[in-house]
Amino acid sequence: MSLATAPGRRPAEPATGPRAAGGWFLVLPALIPILVLSVGPLLYGIALAFTDAQSGRTAPTRWIGLLNFRDLLHDTLFWESFRVGLVWAVGVTVPQFALALGLALLLGQNLRLRWPARALAIVPWAMPEIVVGIMWRLVYHPDAGILNETLGTGVDWLGGLSTALPAVVLVGIWAGMPQTTVALLAGLQNVPGELHEAAAMDGAGAWRRFAAVTWPAIRPVALAISALNFIWNFNSFALVYVLTNGGPGGHTRLPMLFAYEEAFRYGQFGYAAAMGCVMVAVVAVLLACYLAGRLNGDER
């Protein structure tokens, strides 16, 4: 856990002549791939959104200005998918945070069974997302699944129009718990123990102690992890791809899935890039509002 303290140290004196030149040499091997395969494609992708790039080589790619974005505006399916994406991202992020917080607090207590819980809470992190999806498909299976057997129902969870999205959201929550829990556990280590005891001596109840001592201490971590979770969830792909592939009737078609199909099934590269741009823009705006709101709350 020595790492926890490491970033606190102010490293680095300002670079001076010859040593700064050495910096280039160290940075270069990583910088080239980053520039070529990450920053470059990002810019290229933004440029693509203004073209009619398609698969096939018979038609040359042309600049078409904002035409893709105009089409997107009228594309009711895309906005429906966007709505699904937001419902999914919020529906996963919020309960995930609440549950992870609860678990982290419990794990912080001196309970028996803490060890298996800790191990179990980490396992989903190590599993391939595809396997998580497959596993839950087995659970939800209408005939051979354990869920219907336990509840005594015969519901086609992933195939029903009304149950598919909630069912998928539940899997999202399960799969993302570990990262959130671990981050919050880390945050909990910042909680000053003396303050807690002092508050307890003052007769403060559990809730008061949490609100007055624990929450302020883990707030920055909570903020960061929930924002990150939101982005990750909004961009998630593999889980839903295995669970429902966007079905039934597009009710779980996340925007990522939509853009993937547009690009790599139908070959509409330009149009798909435009979707990507819109997704990024909307998420950026939402996050900015969220973080700004929270930070303002801090200053009060």
Added chain:
Amino acid sequence: MRTRRLPAVFTALACVFALLLGGCASGTDRDDGRITLRYQSLAWQDESVEINKRLVREWNAAHPDIRVAYVQGSWESVHDQLLTSFEGGEAPDIIHDASDDLADFVYGGYLADLTRLLPERLKADIPPRSWRTATFGKGVYGVPFLQEPRVIMANRTLLKEAGVRVPDAEHPWSWPEFEEAARRMTRGGTYGVAWPLKDPVSATLNLSQSAGGQVFHRGADGKAAVRFDAADQYVPRVIRDQVVRDRSAARTTLSMGGADTLPGFFGGKYAMVPLGFSYRQQIVQQAPEGFDWTVLPAPAGPGGERSQGVSPQTLSVAQDSPHKAEAARFIDFLLRPANMVRLAKGDWMLPTGATALAAPELRGARHGWATGTALAHDLRPAPARSVRGYPEWKDKIATPAFQEYYSGAIGMGELRRRLVRDGNLVLARYQR
């Protein structure tokens, strides 16, 4: 302004990085005069996989210089896979697909025009109406070789009990007769009909041809547009009426694939199931002993019109293949009448070739073969097949719209609005 530069710049940069990684990888043919062709087959039933592999072995034994490697593809992912492979220059030489999936690849310039590559024998053997399914503009981009009409699998016992006229290929039911029969067979725990419409679009569009439904129309400027008028609405209304009004069709099967309905069919829960001709194989394999079933032709339209849309399976050659002539020779070998019969039997489908279709083993009354072969001359190219953007229209717009319409969630007005208005927006993107 063109954006050609952009990829070039990044490509150059990325190449530097690739060199650092150990060099750009490239596939090379060994230069010993022997060539290897990759044949990607989508055969999936054990029987037909076996026959395909055996044909490849026979070819390889006879042609040591032109080896063919069998590659297994799958129907669910073939479109995505081919798109990526074409783009990446990794496509197989000989490609198995269906005629309604070819348009985007043809317009993308990825498939070779076979007009000059194919021998006269093959051209003459397959009738023009079948060739039309794979003709785009002036070129032919695939050899249609297997096709299946949609037929009605019926429980003969229940059919007799209901006392309805039993149709045959010459005297099919009209749609109202079919509705009446379904109503008569609906009693107790039995539904007259089960429509497995997990993939409702091609079923609906192909059956609609009997009522004159076309859905896709070409304007004077050559651009395709969707319409959904009275003739197109005829068959969808029948299906929905059966589900929602008459309750002679089971609602739960709407979200099922064909195979999922078979247990219910065997158990007497469904008296009739409209399915592709090839499902006979699964029925033969899985039906409990003593189960008495029969194959009925699909209903005819108001004017007695019996035609039905069909998208035959095709074999194409990749434009990028350096050995197109050899690939065409292999296709010719695969589709010799005797081999075509074997393929057809393996897939329980109808061959397109006239000689193969006349083969006695495909004309017996057993397992409904005779009924199917009698329908062959009524099969017409599905109008959708040559339309660019049809796959996207089908998956994104038509599939959910039809599903919701059949289940009663939306009405005809909304169905039409989605198919036409949203649909034409999609098509417009492909036809700028």
Added chain:
Amino acid sequence: MSPLGRGRPARRAATRAGQYVALLCYLVFLAFPLAWLLSTAFKPARELASLHPGWLPDHPTLDNFRQAFDEQPLLRAALNSLTAAASAALIATVVATPMAYALARRRTRLTRAASGWVVVSQAFPIVLVIIPLFLVLKGLRLVDTLPGLVMVYVVWALPFALWMLTGYVRAVPRELEEAAAVDGAGRLRTLTSVTAPLLAPGIVATVLFAFITSWNEFFFALVLLKSPGKQTMPVVLTHFIGAEGVADLGPLAAAALLATLPSLVLFAFVQRRITGGMLAGAVKN
């Protein structure tokens, strides 16, 4: 004392009990899908087809594993995954280590931009990157090849690797390096004899973690690899879910289990270090 004082132990016991109940709920929620996967993998086909599946297989069998290998080229896929993940992990770590050193020890405009990128890339819109990436790799004829995938994985694993490694470098006391320099050791000597040994465990952890993320990765592999013989484990797993969504449940579960094992084992090794790395990042934020 006050009545409050007498009430406390009872209340505390109630709280404790509540906590145990809650923990138990968590345990069930976290464990039951895993248990079901395990149970399905060892069930014979007849039990799987039964309308009332039980929790435990009545006649446990390994048939599903054998069948899984028969149905799909699992061995090939595992080998592909291993190649891709191992090369990506090694290359990413080799490239990242010098940069992490620079990030931890120096502060120039470049290193600050790089640190910024590390943070931003956590929120990276992959959908916007994958299309151009695909087109670039296509230009290089690297689509549908493992080297192409490795290149993508390297870049994809870099941010977290940098993040972790920077933390490890900072944890190496600067004074040690300075002392060595005072003793007359050259810069290279200092790095190899002082810094490197202290950094070694961190580097190993980074390699392992990069390996796990690459092994588990699905999206890029799905887009870039299309030839049946080249696909990686997660992509091949999806082939078990066949036509019309009908899956052969037993072999599916068995294959899924096998695909998870390597990640799980390695994760057990690096778990503490990763949670540590995460912690460092979280505190930093």
